[in-house]
Amino acid sequence: MEQLLCFPDPPGPELAKALDSAGYAFIAVANAEAAGALEPPEGWSGAVVSAVESPEAAFGLCDALRRREEPVAPILLVVEAGQLGALDGHKELFDDFTLTETAPDELETRLGHLLWKTGRGKHHDVIAYGPLALNLETYQAVVAGRSLDLTFMEYELLRFLAAHPGKVFTRETLLARVWGYEYFGGARTVDVHIRRLRAKLGEENAHLIETVRSVGYRFGTARWRP
Amino acid sequence: MENQREYVLKTVEERGVRFIQLWFTDVLGTPKTFSIPPAELENAIDEGMTFDGSSIDGFSRIQEGDVIAHPDPKTFQILPAMSGGDATVARVFCDISNIDGTPFEGDPRHVLRRALERAHERGFSFFAAPELEYFYFASSEADADVPPQPLDSGSYFELTVADLATDIRRKTVLTLEDMGIPVEYAQHEDSPSQHEIDLRYTDALTMADTIMTVRLLIKEIAQEHGVYASFMPKPLAGVQGSGMHTHCSLFRGDKNAFFDADDEHGLSATARQFIAGLLEHACEITAVTNQWVNSYKRLVAGYEAPFTVSWAYNNRSALVRVPVVRQGKSESARVEYRAVDPACNPYLAFAVMLAAGLQGIEKSYELPDEADANLYTMSQRQLASAGIRPLPRTLDEALAAMESSELVLATLGDHVFEWFLRNKRAEWDEYTRQITPFELIRYLPAL
Numbered sequence: 001m002e003q004l005l006c007f008p009d010p011p012g013p014e015l016a017k018a019l020d021s022a023g024y025a026f027i028a029v030a031n032a033e034a035a036g037a038l039e040p041p042e043g044w045s046g047a048v049v050s051a052v053e054s055p056e057a058a059f060g061l062c063d064a065l066r067r068r069e070e071p072v073a074p075i076l077l078v079v080e081a082g083q084l085g086a087l088d089g090h091k092e093l094f095d096d097f098t099l100t101e102t103a104p105d106e107l108e109t110r111l112g113h114l115l116w117k118t119g120r121g122k123h124h125d126v127i128a129y130g131p132l133a134l135n136l137e138t139y140q141a142v143v144a145g146r147s148l149d150l151t152f153m154e155y156e157l158l159r160f161l162a163a164h165p166g167k168v169f170t171r172e173t174l175l176a177r178v179w180g181y182e183y184f185g186g187a188r189t190v191d192v193h194i195r196r197l198r199a200k201l202g203e204e205n206a207h208l209i210e211t212v213r214s215v216g217y218r219f220g221t222a223r224w225r226p
Numbered sequence: 227m228e229n230q231r232e233y234v235l236k237t238v239e240e241r242g243v244r245f246i247q248l249w250f251t252d253v254l255g256t257p258k259t260f261s262i263p264p265a266e267l268e269n270a271i272d273e274g275m276t277f278d279g280s281s282i283d284g285f286s287r288i289q290e291g292d293v294i295a296h297p298d299p300k301t302f303q304i305l306p307a308m309s310g311g312d313a314t315v316a317r318v319f320c321d322i323s324n325i326d327g328t329p330f331e332g333d334p335r336h337v338l339r340r341a342l343e344r345a346h347e348r349g350f351s352f353f354a355a356p357e358l359e360y361f362y363f364a365s366s367e368a369d370a371d372v373p374p375q376p377l378d379s380g381s382y383f384e385l386t387v388a389d390l391a392t393d394i395r396r397k398t399v400l401t402l403e404d405m406g407i408p409v410e411y412a413q414h415e416d417s418p419s420q421h422e423i424d425l426r427y428t429d430a431l432t433m434a435d436t437i438m439t440v441r442l443l444i445k446e447i448a449q450e451h452g453v454y455a456s457f458m459p460k461p462l463a464g465v466q467g468s469g470m471h472t473h474c475s476l477f478r479g480d481k482n483a484f485f486d487a488d489d490e491h492g493l494s495a496t497a498r499q500f501i502a503g504l505l506e507h508a509c510e511i512t513a514v515t516n517q518w519v520n521s522y523k524r525l526v527a528g529y530e531a532p533f534t535v536s537w538a539y540n541n542r543s544a545l546v547r548v549p550v551v552r553q554g555k556s557e558s559a560r561v562e563y564r565a566v567d568p569a570c571n572p573y574l575a576f577a578v579m580l581a582a583g584l585q586g587i588e589k590s591y592e593l594p595d596e597a598d599a600n601l602y603t604m605s606q607r608q609l610a611s612a613g614i615r616p617l618p619r620t621l622d623e624a625l626a627a628m629e630s631s632e633l634v635l636a637t638l639g640d641h642v643f644e645w646f647l648r649n650k651r652a653e654w655d656e657y658t659r660q661i662t663p664f665e666l667i668r669y670l671p672a673l
Contacts, residue, residue, distance in 0.1 A: 138236060139232075139233050140240050149306075150406070151301065152302065154406060155233060172480075188351070188429075189429065192428045192429070195408045195426060199402075199404070199407070199408045200404060200405075200406045
């Protein structure tokens, strides 16, 4: 599991909760030294830095993370509306920002987008669950050693579900998160793709994606209890 | 779009794809393809591939011959390995544009997209689930004296251990599932060597793409086993032909617009108007849903095919059938249009069916009475007095009905409309010049 760096230590309850509910593992750090000492062997997958409490320390940390031999990316900055002006001088220090108090959905979407764009250059990122493995760097999915020939949307849907095992998603949520409402097929599109995925997973693995009656879909079972 | 492009390029690299087939369809629904090596793919996605359209049926125009194929990265799919080739091959469907980038009017995919957009403007998404029937024959060779040779004499649900055709069909279904094409149902049909594969619903554009894929795979897998699969609508006289009954539904977001819990049959006013539209314009769209001379040999009384403009809840002789909606299954409310045959161009067929139904909704057509009697046993006079019109009985009649249809003209666009009529008239003319075995056997000894 990839670790995100999170500042400050401890992070505010809103931020911690949002990261938890989005299913991101994180390690809180208080400063650049801690960022070095606590760094997991495979490196930071990214950073979420809140500048709300101590803006100077926050920008200082971002600066340090960017100056490393292998700069940490992406960096998502959390600021207050009143701090927007301060961002101007620090554009190179972050990849995206979000206003506090961030809705968990927004944080997750922004992080997901950032990680998608930048998170695959540095190290392999694999989602593994039972017989299924998704390599996020190469976009390849393997079930029981067999490569799955997925279309892009099938891959995206499987990636999203597999990243949140045990969590039930409604069709609307999946449509919003995976398709981004671009598609006008409506929520029924989700059913179509789920069926296609199950067909490709094969009979013995189709159960990985479970239909939760009159709610939506769930992939596998949870790794933790919320 | 950026991610999709990235996904396709990365997958081609990772999986060692050797060729990418760019797929599109001519006006008659024949699959067309050209292959490009991976090195050209990035450019193909970004810029499209220019080719000479004048060689494609229905694409030719007098002045400009060149058109551009733009791969639709959403449809990128690695093809299942066929015996005899170990290179990994992928396919991607293309939209065709003119050199100036505007959509090419002769592209059937564009015709369907345009029809779907019109539905979308009214808040509807159109879903389709076809039942493809086809035959397995010993070979594709045709001889005037010998009818095509079926592989068996099996019939409906027949269970035989050594049924080669069933093996082939099973392999086909598994291959389709591997490609993410869920099969609802597969079975031996009524006629010797006739089979049916029912596809689960998708949005109509995906389904039209899927039908192109399925038809090709059915043929390829048959060929691998040394037999021939045919979608000819009526290859054998005296037994059922092959149809492509298509279940249609309209959704408004999450809600099935065809369902109404307050109606005795669960059928909404929208559904009634849609059916009324299909019926009102049925004769006009038949040339498109049944585009060959042979299609009309199927649309006769007595073989589970429709031959009248009629609808019913559960009457397999009617043109439009409304299957019973099971309790709590509001999303399955749908209407089944039974005229279509599997040798149609699915893009154009879906486009005209949708347009006819939408017209019914827009103009609030009244649905005529249900045809609850067996239409096959009714005389011409009984049908006429019940106000039931016949469907076109020949390609010629169908073309005449189409030619005067504003609806079909608007749906297909000038280019496809004119080319289609010209091409099909020529086919009919040629047919009328034939001396058939029927005539020789019946007339030569007698006259």
